[in-house]
Amino acid sequence: MESPSRKLRRxxxxxxxxxxxxxSSRPEELPAIRNVDDAPNIIWTSPFSKPSxxxxxxxxxxxxxxxxxxxxxxxxxxxxxxxxxxxxxxxYSAPNSFGEDVYSLKWSPLGxxxxxxTSGLPSIDxxxxxxxTVKFNLGQNYRFFDEGEFVKHMRExxxxxxxxxxxxxxxxxxxxxxxxxFGKAFLSRPSNTKDPPAASLFxxxxxxMPEMTSLWKDSLIAIEVLALAGLFLYSIDYRExxxxxxxxxxxxxxxxxxxxxxxxxxxxxxVVVRCRNLWWTLYIIDRHFSSSLGLPMSTPDSDITALIDSxxxxxxxxxSLLSLQVRISRQLSFILKSKST
Numbered sequence: 001m002e003s004p005s006r007k008l009r010r011x012x013x014x015x016x017x018x019x020x021x022x023x024s025s026r027p028e029e030l031p032a033i034r035n036v037d038d039a040p041n042i043i044w045t046s047p048f049s050k051p052s053x054x055x056x057x058x059x060x061x062x063x064x065x066x067x068x069x070x071x072x073x074x075x076x077x078x079x080x081x082x083x084x085x086x087x088x089x090x091x092y093s094a095p096n097s098f099g100e101d102v103y104s105l106k107w108s109p110l111g112x113x114x115x116x117x118t119s120g121l122p123s124i125d126x127x128x129x130x131x132x133t134v135k136f137n138l139g140q141n142y143r144f145f146d147e148g149e150f151v152k153h154m155r156e157x158x159x160x161x162x163x164x165x166x167x168x169x170x171x172x173x174x175x176x177x178x179x180x181x182f183g184k185a186f187l188s189r190p191s192n193t194k195d196p197p198a199a200s201l202f203x204x205x206x207x208x209m210p211e212m213t214s215l216w217k218d219s220l221i222a223i224e225v226l227a228l229a230g231l232f233l234y235s236i237d238y239r240e241x242x243x244x245x246x247x248x249x250x251x252x253x254x255x256x257x258x259x260x261x262x263x264x265x266x267x268x269x270x271v272v273v274r275c276r277n278l279w280w281t282l283y284i285i286d287r288h289f290s291s292s293l294g295l296p297m298s299t300p301d302s303d304i305t306a307l308i309d310s311x312x313x314x315x316x317x318x319x320s321l322l323s324l325q326v327r328i329s330r331q332l333s334f335i336l337k338s339k340s341t
Contacts, residue, residue, distance in 0.1 A: 102237040103196045107203040116166040116173055116208055122180065124158040130183025137186050140321050141284060142231070143277035145175060145224050146270075170208060171218050171225055177205035178228040185235075196236040205229070216252045223249045223258075223278055227285060234289065243289050250282050250298045258282075260305045279306050280326050287329040297333055 084090075110116075122130065131150070138144065153172050157165045166173040181201035188197035196202075206229065209215070215222050230245035253259065258279040264272045283304070290297050308323050 103194070103199070105196075105199065105203060105236075105238070107207045109209065110207050112210065115163060116170065117204070118162040118166050118173075121162075124154065127154060127158075127176075127180065130180050130187075133183040133186050134179050138182070138231075140318065141325050142227075142281045143274075143322070144228050144231075144281065145179070146274050150175075150179075171210065171215075171221050174205045174208050175221060175225045175228065177201050177208075178225065178232065181205065181232065182228070185232075202229075202232055212248070215248075216255060219252070219256055220274065220278060223252050223256075223282070226252070227278075227282060230289075231285065239289065239293055243293055243295065246282065246285050246289060247298055250286060253279055253282055254299070258306065259299055259303060261307055276306055276308075277322070280308065280322060284325050284329045287332050291332055291335075301330060301333060 121127070128151070131147075131154075134144075135147070150172075153165075153169060154176065157173075157176070178201075181198040184198040184201065185196070191197075209225075209229075210218075215226075226245050226249035230242040230249065232242075233239075233245060234242035256275070258275045262272045262275055267275075283299075286298050289295075308326050309319065
C-alpha cells in the first residue's frame with residue numbers, strides 16, 4: 001500500500017503536467033496597447049547622426065537646402081545613401097526625384113470684386129453623379145462636406161441665378177469646383193498629358209479662394225475647402241503644399257473648438273455631428289501627411305476630447321468605418337511619437 005507522502009507527490013506532479021498542457025494549448029495573450037501619452041520619447045536607437053541631415057535643394061525656390069526628416073519614409077532612402085556614402089568615402093549625389101515636380105500648377109488669384117466664371121460646368125445630373133463618385137471613393141475614410149447642405153446649394157445654383165449664387169456663396173462655389181475636380185479625377189483614364197486629371201477645375205477653384213486673413217471667418221466650410229484642396233495637392237505629389245493647407249484647416253478647426261466635445265443641446269445634434277466628422281477627417285489626414293513628411297502631428301492626442309462614436313448616428317456602418325480609421329491613425333501617432341529623432 002502506497003504511503004500518503006508518495007500519493008501527494010504523484011498528485012502534485014499530475015497537476016503540474018495539466019497546467020503545462022493547458023498553457024500550451026491556449027493561445028498566447030497579446031500585451032495591452034499602451035496609451036500614447038505613456039510612451040517613452042525614444043524606444044528605438046536611430047542609426048543616423050545628429051544634427052539634422054540636409055542636402056542641396058533642386059527645387060526652384062529661395063531655400064537652397066532640403067531637410068531630410070528623420071522619420072519620413074520619403075527621405076529614408078536619401079539619408080541611408082548619405083550614411084553609406086560617408087562610411088565608404090564615396091561622393092553623394094541627391095536623387096533626381098528630390099528636385100522635380102510631377103506636375104506644374106499655376107494660378108492667379110481673382111479679387112473679391114471679380115465675378116466668378118460659371119460657364120462650362122456639367123449639368124445638375126452629371127454634377128450629382130460626380131458628387132456621388134466622390135462620396136463613394138472618399139466617404140468611407142473622410143467627411144469633407146455635409147451632403148444635405150451641399151445638395152441644397154447645388155439646386156439653388158442650377159435652378160436660380162448661377163452667377164449671383166457663386167458670388168454670394170463664393171467659398172461654397174470653390175468647394176463645388178473641388179468636388180467636381182475630384183469626381184472627374186476618379187473617373188478619368190490614364191493619359192500622357194502634362195497636367196493632372198481635372199486640373200482646370202482645381203485651378204479655377206484655387207483662383208477664387210478668399211484672402212487668408214478673412215478665410216477663418218467662414219468657419220466650417222473654410223475648413224472643408226482647405227482639407228479638400230490639401231488632399232488634392234497631396235494626390236498629385238504636392239506634399240509640402242498639402243501639409244500647409246491642412247495645417248491651416250486644423251488651426252481654424254481649433255479656433256472653432258472642433259477638437260473638444262461640443263454641447264449638443266446648445267449647437268444642435270446635426271451641427272455637432274458635422275463638426276465631429278470634420279475633426280476626425282482632419283485627424284486622419286494630419287496623421288497620414290505627418291508620417292509621409294516625417295513631421296510632428298499638429299495636435300497631440302492629449303489635447304483632443306472630441307468623441308469618436310456618435311450615439312445619434314443615422315449611418316452606423318459608415319461611422320464604424322470612420323471610427324476604425326481614427327483608431328488606426330491613433331496607433332500611427334503612437335509610432336511617430338515614440339520613434340527616435
